[in-house]
Amino acid sequence: MSVPEVGEQATGFAQRIETLLQNVLGECPDGYVSDPEGIPLRGGRTGYKIMQRAERGIPLDSDGEAVASLSFRYICSCKADGKWLQIDKSVIMITAEPDRLPIFHYDYNRVRTSETPGAHINISGSNDAATRIMLSCGGGLRGKSRRKEYINKGSFPTFSTLHFPVGGDRFRPGLEDVLQMAIYEFHIDATNEWQHHIEASREEYRTRQLKALIREFPDIAYDTLKEDGRELTTRPERPQRADRTSMLIRY
Numbered sequence: 001m002s003v004p005e006v007g008e009q010a011t012g013f014a015q016r017i018e019t020l021l022q023n024v025l026g027e028c029p030d031g032y033v034s035d036p037e038g039i040p041l042r043g044g045r046t047g048y049k050i051m052q053r054a055e056r057g058i059p060l061d062s063d064g065e066a067v068a069s070l071s072f073r074y075i076c077s078c079k080a081d082g083k084w085l086q087i088d089k090s091v092i093m094i095t096a097e098p099d100r101l102p103i104f105h106y107d108y109n110r111v112r113t114s115e116t117p118g119a120h121i122n123i124s125g126s127n128d129a130a131t132r133i134m135l136s137c138g139g140g141l142r143g144k145s146r147r148k149e150y151i152n153k154g155s156f157p158t159f160s161t162l163h164f165p166v167g168g169d170r171f172r173p174g175l176e177d178v179l180q181m182a183i184y185e186f187h188i189d190a191t192n193e194w195q196h197h198i199e200a201s202r203e204e205y206r207t208r209q210l211k212a213l214i215r216e217f218p219d220i221a222y223d224t225l226k227e228d229g230r231e232l233t234t235r236p237e238r239p240q241r242a243d244r245t246s247m248l249i250r251y
Helices: 006-025 128-136 141-155 175-186 193-218 218-228
Strands: 037-040 044-052 058-062 065-077 088-094 099-109 121-124
Touching: 006 044, 006 058, 006 175, 006 193, 058 088, 058 175, 065 175, 141 175, 175 193, 193 218
Parallel strands: none
Antiparallel strands: 037 044, 044 065, 058 065, 065 088, 088 099, 099 121
C-alpha cells in the first residue's frame, strides 16, 4: 500500500477534523480549521501545525448563546518518508465565555523530558486538600524537587497544575470525546445527527490507534488469536455482539 507524503497526510487529517466539526456543530462558511502550516523539526524533517481558525477558539453555544469555546493545536509529522502521520504534540482546551477562563485541557507530548505523563488532563479549579499534599510533597527526591521548583518559580501549587494521566500514547481520548462531553455536560447546541458523526469519527480514530498497536506489538496480536483458537492462514472475522455497542465507538 502506497503511503501519501507527509503534507498530503496532514491535509487529510485537517480535513477530517473540519468534517467532524461541521457535522457536529453545524455549518461554518469560513471553516473551523486553519490550513496545515509547515514547521521545521529536528533532523531536517518537516512537521505541520493544525489548529482552529478562530484565534479565540470555536464558539460553543447553548440555546444560541455562547457559553464556552473550543481550542486545539496538533503538531504532526512522519518519522521518515513512506511512514504514516503521527501526532507529536496536541492540546485540546475548553474555556468559559465571555472571559475565556480555562475549564480543562487535554495535552499530549510524544517526547517527554520530565515525569509528567505524556497524555494528561489539567483541570482548572481549586482543591485545598490536593494543594496541601502538593505543598508537603513527602520527603522523597521527587517531592523535594517539586517543592523547589515551585519556590524557584515563585508560584503556589494549585489543583490546576496536577497532571492526570489519560491512557498514554495509544489510549488517550480524542477530540470526539471532548465534543461529546461538552454536548452532554454543557448542553452545547449540536446537529440532529451529531452522535452518529462523532461515533463514526471515533471509530476511525480508534481503528488507526489499534492498527498502530498491532504494528508495534504483532506478537501480542498473534498470541491472542492463537489463544482464541483462530486459524491464522485465513483472515479472521470480527465477532459481532448484539448485547453491547462496539468498543470502537463507545463514549
